[in-house]
Amino acid sequence: MSEETMPVEHTEQSHKHHAHAETLAPTTTIMGITLPMPLYTTVFMILGILTVTEVLLAELIEGDIKIPLLLGIAVAKGALVVMFYMHLKTDSRAFALAFLVPLGLAILCTLFLIAVPSTGGYFGA
Amino acid sequence: MSELTVQHDAHTHDLEAISRMSENYKFAMWLFIASETIIFSVFIAAYAVFRFQNKEIVHAVHEALGFGGTLIVTFNTFLLLTSSWAMVMGLRSIQLDNVKGGIRWLSLTALLGVIFVILQYYEYTQLAAKSITLGFETDAYEGFGMHFYAPTAFHGFHVIVGVLWCLDVIRRARKGQYSKDNVIGVEVFGLYWHFVDVVWILLFTLIYLV
Amino acid sequence: MATAAYPLGGIVAPAKRPALSEYLRWSIDHKIIGVQYMVTSFIFFLIAGGMAMLIRWELLTPATDLMANGSSYNTLFTLHGTMMIFTWIVPMFAGFGNYLIPLMLGAKDMAFPWLNAFAFWLIPPSGLLLLAGYFVGPAEAGWTSYPPLSTLFSPDGQTLWALSIHLLGLSSILGAINFIVTIKNMRPPGMGWFQMPLFVWATFATSIIVVLATPFLAGALTLLILDRVAGTTFFNAAMGGDVLLWQNVFWFYSHPAVYIMVLPGFGILSELLSIHSRKPIFGYRMIALSSLAIALVGFTVWAHHMFTSLQPELRIPFMITSFIIAVPTGIKIFSWLGTIYGGKIRLNSAMLFGLGFLSLFVIGGISGMMLGSVPVDIHMHDTYFVVSHFHFVLFGGSVFAIYGGIYHWFPKITGRMLDERLGKIHFVLTYFGFLFTFFPMHILGMQGMPRRVAEYDPRFQDLNVLVGLSAFVLGISTFVLVYNAIISVYRGKVAGANPWRALTLEWQTSSPPPAYNFVGDPIPFEDPYGYGTEAAQAYLAAMEARFGPSYDPEARNKPKPPASISPTPAPEPSVGD
Numbered sequence: 082m083s084e085e086t087m088p089v090e091h092t093e094q095s096h097k098h099h100a101h102a103e104t105l106a107p108t109t110t111i112m113g114i115t116l117p118m119p120l121y122t123t124v125f126m127i128l129g130i131l132t133v134t135e136v137l138l139a140e141l142i143e144g145d146i147k148i149p150l151l152l153g154i155a156v157a158k159g160a161l162v163v164m165f166y167m168h169l170k171t172d173s174r175a176f177a178l179a180f181l182v183p184l185g186l187a188i189l190c191t192l193f194l195i196a197v198p199s200t201g202g203y204f205g206a
Numbered sequence: 207m208s209e210l211t212v213q214h215d216a217h218t219h220d221l222e223a224i225s226r227m228s229e230n231y232k233f234a235m236w237l238f239i240a241s242e243t244i245i246f247s248v249f250i251a252a253y254a255v256f257r258f259q260n261k262e263i264v265h266a267v268h269e270a271l272g273f274g275g276t277l278i279v280t281f282n283t284f285l286l287l288t289s290s291w292a293m294v295m296g297l298r299s300i301q302l303d304n305v306k307g308g309i310r311w312l313s314l315t316a317l318l319g320v321i322f323v324i325l326q327y328y329e330y331t332q333l334a335a336k337s338i339t340l341g342f343e344t345d346a347y348e349g350f351g352m353h354f355y356a357p358t359a360f361h362g363f364h365v366i367v368g369v370l371w372c373l374d375v376i377r378r379a380r381k382g383q384y385s386k387d388n389v390i391g392v393e394v395f396g397l398y399w400h401f402v403d404v405v406w407i408l409l410f411t412l413i414y415l416v
Numbered sequence: 417m418a419t420a421a422y423p424l425g426g427i428v429a430p431a432k433r434p435a436l437s438e439y440l441r442w443s444i445d446h447k448i449i450g451v452q453y454m455v456t457s458f459i460f461f462l463i464a465g466g467m468a469m470l471i472r473w474e475l476l477t478p479a480t481d482l483m484a485n486g487s488s489y490n491t492l493f494t495l496h497g498t499m500m501i502f503t504w505i506v507p508m509f510a511g512f513g514n515y516l517i518p519l520m521l522g523a524k525d526m527a528f529p530w531l532n533a534f535a536f537w538l539i540p541p542s543g544l545l546l547l548a549g550y551f552v553g554p555a556e557a558g559w560t561s562y563p564p565l566s567t568l569f570s571p572d573g574q575t576l577w578a579l580s581i582h583l584l585g586l587s588s589i590l591g592a593i594n595f596i597v598t599i600k601n602m603r604p605p606g607m608g609w610f611q612m613p614l615f616v617w618a619t620f621a622t623s624i625i626v627v628l629a630t631p632f633l634a635g636a637l638t639l640l641i642l643d644r645v646a647g648t649t650f651f652n653a654a655m656g657g658d659v660l661l662w663q664n665v666f667w668f669y670s671h672p673a674v675y676i677m678v679l680p681g682f683g684i685l686s687e688l689l690s691i692h693s694r695k696p697i698f699g700y701r702m703i704a705l706s707s708l709a710i711a712l713v714g715f716t717v718w719a720h721h722m723f724t725s726l727q728p729e730l731r732i733p734f735m736i737t738s739f740i741i742a743v744p745t746g747i748k749i750f751s752w753l754g755t756i757y758g759g760k761i762r763l764n765s766a767m768l769f770g771l772g773f774l775s776l777f778v779i780g781g782i783s784g785m786m787l788g789s790v791p792v793d794i795h796m797h798d799t800y801f802v803v804s805h806f807h808f809v810l811f812g813g814s815v816f817a818i819y820g821g822i823y824h825w826f827p828k829i830t831g832r833m834l835d836e837r838l839g840k841i842h843f844v845l846t847y848f849g850f851l852f853t854f855f856p857m858h859i860l861g862m863q864g865m866p867r868r869v870a871e872y873d874p875r876f877q878d879l880n881v882l883v884g885l886s887a888f889v890l891g892i893s894t895f896v897l898v899y900n901a902i903i904s905v906y907r908g909k910v911a912g913a914n915p916w917r918a919l920t921l922e923w924q925t926s927s928p929p930p931a932y933n934f935v936g937d938p939i940p941f942e943d944p945y946g947y948g949t950e951a952a953q954a955y956l957a958a959m960e961a962r963f964g965p966s967y968d969p970e971a972r973n974k975p976k977p978p979a980s981i982s983p984t985p986a987p988e989p990s991v992g993d
C-alpha cells in the first residue's frame with residue numbers, strides 16, 4: 082500500500098508501527114553506527130553525557146558564552162526526551178502542535194517579562 | 207440510513223476501539239502538558255527576572271553552596287533521568303509482551319522518584335540552615351529564597367503526584383490490565399513523567415548552573 | 417379553533433425526559449451534565465445579579481448610605497464581577513458546549529465522560545467557596561485582584577477567592593481538553609472540518625484559548641496565594657517583588673479570556689442567524705477561521721489594559737495590535753449581516769436576541785476601539801466608560817447570546833417550546849433595560865466618573881438615577897425568562913424533533929434525545945447551513961417522515977387544512993415523569 086493514498090487515521094496508525102519498530106529493536110543505528118543497545122538506552126547515555134558536560138562547563142568556563150551554551154545544552158536534553166521518550170518525533174503531528182504552540186507562547190511571554198524595564202529591565206535598564 | 211450500517215468483524219472492532227481511545231488519551235495528555243508548560247513558565251519567568259536583575263545574589267548563593275551543593279543536585283538530576291529511562295524501558299517491556307519485566311522497570315521508576323523527593327527535602331533543610339527562606343526579611347539572600355522555592359517545590363509536587371500515579375499503574379499492571387496491544391495507561395503516565403523530567407532538566411540548568 | 421392546532425396532530429407528548437433526580441447526582445451523560453452546568457451557572461447568575469441590584473441601589477445617591485462603608489461596596493462589585501465571569505458566562509457556555517457538541521457531531525457522548533462530570537462538579541463548591549468569603553471577610557480587590565490591594569489590604573476572603581478561581585480554572589481547562597479531543601477525533605464520517613456547525617468551531621477556538629491562557633492565571637494565582645499565606649513577596653515592590661508582574665500575567669490570561677467569554681456566543685449567533693433567516697451562512701470559512709485568528713491575535717494585545725501603568729514606549733505597539741484584532745471581529749459582523757440580508761427572517765425570541773446581540777456588540781466593539789487608542793484611554797481608563805464597554809460586550813454580547821441560545825435549544829433539551837409571547841416581553845424589557853442602563857455610562861465616563869466607587873460627585877446623580885432605575889427593569893426582566901422556563905417545561909407546546917427545521921445534527925433526533933443520542937448513526941447534511949435549497953427541502957421532509965412532525969413555527973402563515981382532514985385535537989400531553 083502506498084502511504085500517500087491512505088486516509089489520515091491510517092497514516093497515524095502506520096506511524097505508530099514504525100515508531101514501535103524503532104523503539105522495540107534491540108539495537109540502535111545512528112549515523113551508520115550500530116550500537117548494541119535499544120534506542121531508549123542510547124538516548125539515556127547521551128543525556129547522561131550531556132549532563133556531565135554541563136556541570137563541568139559550569140565549573141570551568143566564564144564569560145558571555147556560558148549562559149547561552151548551558152541553556153542550549155539543556156534545551157537539547159529536553160528535546161531528546163520529548164522526541165524519543167515522549168515519541169513526539171513519530172506520533173501524530175497534532176500532538177507536536179499542542180506542545181510547540183504553548184511552548185513558543187511561554188517563551189515569548191517569559192522574554193517579554195525579562196525585557197521590560199518595569200518588570201525585568203534586562204534590556205531597558 | 208440503516209443501509210449504511212457497516213458490519214464489523216468483532217476482533218478488529220475491539221482493536222480499533224482501543225487504538226482510537228489511545229489516540230484520544232494521548233492527545234488529551236498532550237493538551238494537559240500544554241497547560242502545564244504555561245503554568246511552569248510563570249514560575250520560571252519569575253525566577254528568570256530575578257536572576258537577570260540580581261546576578262550578584264545568585265552568584266553568592268552558588269558560592270555558598272559550593273561544588274558539594276551542585277553535586278547533590280546533579281545526583282538528583284541523574285535519578286530523574288534514570289527514572290525516565292526506566293519508564294520507557296518498562297513501556298517497551300510491556301510492548302514486547304513482558305508485563306513482569308515492565309512491572310520491575312516501573313517499580314524502579316517509582317523508587318527513584320521517591321529518592322528524588324527525599325533528597326530534595328534534604329536539600330531544602332540544608333538551604334534553610336543557610337537562611338535561605340520564603341520570607342524576604344528572613345532571607346539571607348534577599349528574595350532568592352522565594353524565587354527558588356516556588357518553582358522547585360511546584361516541580362517536587364509534580365514528582366510526588368507522579369510517584370502515586372506510578373504506583374497505581376503498577377497496581378493495574380499486576381492485575382493484568384495491560385498487554386502487548388493495550389499499553390495506553392502506561393504510555394499516558396509516561397508522557398506525564400517525562401514531562402516532569404523535562405521541566406527538571408531546564409530548572410537544573412537555569413537555577414543551579416547558570 | 418381559529419388558529420392552527422398545536423401541537424400538530426401526531427406529536428402527542430415529548431420524548432421521555434430524565435427524572436429530576438438524575439440531575440442532582442453524579443452522571444456521566446453529557447446531556448445531564450450540560451443541564452447541570454446551565455442550571456448551576458444560572459443560579460450563580462441570579463446571585464451575582466442580586467449583587468448588581470445592590471450596587472445600583474447604593475449608587476442612586478452620591479453618598480455611601482446603603483452600605484456600612486466603602487469596603488462592603490468593594491466586596492459587592494468584586495464578587496459581582498467575579499461570579500458573573502467565572503461562575504456564569506464561562507460555565508454557561510461550557511454547558512451549551514456539553515449539551516450540543518456531541519449532538520452536533522452525531523456522537524454518543526464526549527470523548528471523556530468521567531472527566532466531564534468531574535469538571536462540572538468542581539464548579540458548585542468553587543462558587544460556594546467564593547461566597548464563603550463572607551464568613552471571613554470577603555475579597556474586595558475587584559475581579560482583577562491587583563496587588564498590593566489583594567495582598568496587603570484584603571481580608572482572608574481574598575485567599576478563598578484565589579483558591580476558588582484556581583478550581584474554576586482547572587474545571588475549565590479539563591472541559592476544554594475534552595472539547596478539543598472530541599471535536600478533533602469524533603466527527604462522523606462525511607463531516608470535515610469545514611462542515612462542522614459554527615458553534616462547534618467557536619467552541620474549538622475557545623477551548624484552545626482556555627488551554628493556553630488559563631494556566632497563566634493559575635500560575636499568578638499560586639504566587640498570589642503564596643504571598644498571602646506563605647510570607648513570600650512576589651508582588652511587593654518594597655520587598656524584592658513587583659506589582660507589574662501580576663498585572664502582566666493576569667492580562668496574559670485575561671485579554672484572551674474575554675474571547676473565552678464571547679467566542680461561544682459568536683458560535684451561537686451564527687446558528688441563530690442562519691437558521692432563523694433560512695439562508696446559508698455567508699462566508700462560512702471566514703467565520704470559522706476568524707475564530708482561530710481571534711484566538712491567536714488575542715494573545716498579543718494584553719497591555720492595552722496597562723496603558724497607564726506600563727512604560728510609555730510600549731503603548732503604540734499594543735495600540736496597533738488592539739486595532740488589528742478588530743479585523744477578524746469585523747469580518748464576522750459583516751458575514752452575519754450578509755447572512756441575514758435578504759433572508760426570510762423569523763422574528764421569534766431566539767432571533768430577536770440574536771439581532772440584539774449583533775446591534776449591541778457592535779457598539780461594544782467600537783467603544784473597545786476607542787479605549788484601545790492610547791490618547792482616549794489615558795483619559796477614560798478606570799472610568800464608567802470602561803464599565804460601559806465591557807457590559808456592552810459581555811451582557812449585550814455574551815448574555816444576549818446565551819438568552820438566544822436558550823430560546824433556540826430549550827425545545828431540544830426539554831421537548832417543549834418556550835412561550836413566544838413571554839419571550840418577546842423578556843426581549844423588550846432586556847433590550848431597553850440594557851440600553852438605558854449601560855449607554856448613559858459612556859457619558860458618565862467621559863465626564864469623568866471613576867469606576868469602583870460608592871461615592872461620587874453630586875453632578876453625576878441624574879444619570880445615575882436613570883441608570884439605576886433601568887437596571888432594576890433589567891433585573892426584573894430576568895424573572896420573565898425564569899417564569900417562562902418553569903411553566904414551559906410543563907405546559908409548553910410540544911416541540912417534536914426539529915421545530916426550527918434546522919439542518920444540523922442535533923435536530924436529527926428526538927427532543928430530548930434518547931440515551932446515547934441517536935438511534936443508528938446519523939448522517940450529516942452536506943452543508944449544515946444549506947437552507948432554501950431543494951436538497952434541504954427533501955432532507956427536511958425525509959427527517960419529518962422519520963421522526964414525526966414537529967411544532968411548526970410557520971404554521972400560522974399556511975392555509976388552514978380543510979376541516980375534513982384537520983387533525984383531531986391531541987389530548988393534553990402528559991407531563992414527563
Ligand code: HEM
Pocket residue numbers: 560674675677678720721738739741742745780781782783784785787788789793796797798802805806809810813814
Ligand atoms: C474590538 C475589540 C476590543 C478592544 C480593542 C477592546 C479594548 C479594551 C481596552 C483598551 C480596555 C481597557 C480599558 C481601560 O481599563 O482603560 C478594555 C477593557 C475591557 N474589555 Fe475590551 N476590547 C475589545 C473587545 C472586548 C470583548 C469582546 C470583551 C468581552 C467579551 C471585552 C471585555 C473587556 C473587559 C471585561 C474589560 C474591563 C477589564 C477591567 O476590569 O479593567 N472587550 N477593552
Ligand SMILES: [Cu+2]
Pocket residue numbers: 670671674717718720721
Ligand atoms: Cu483587552
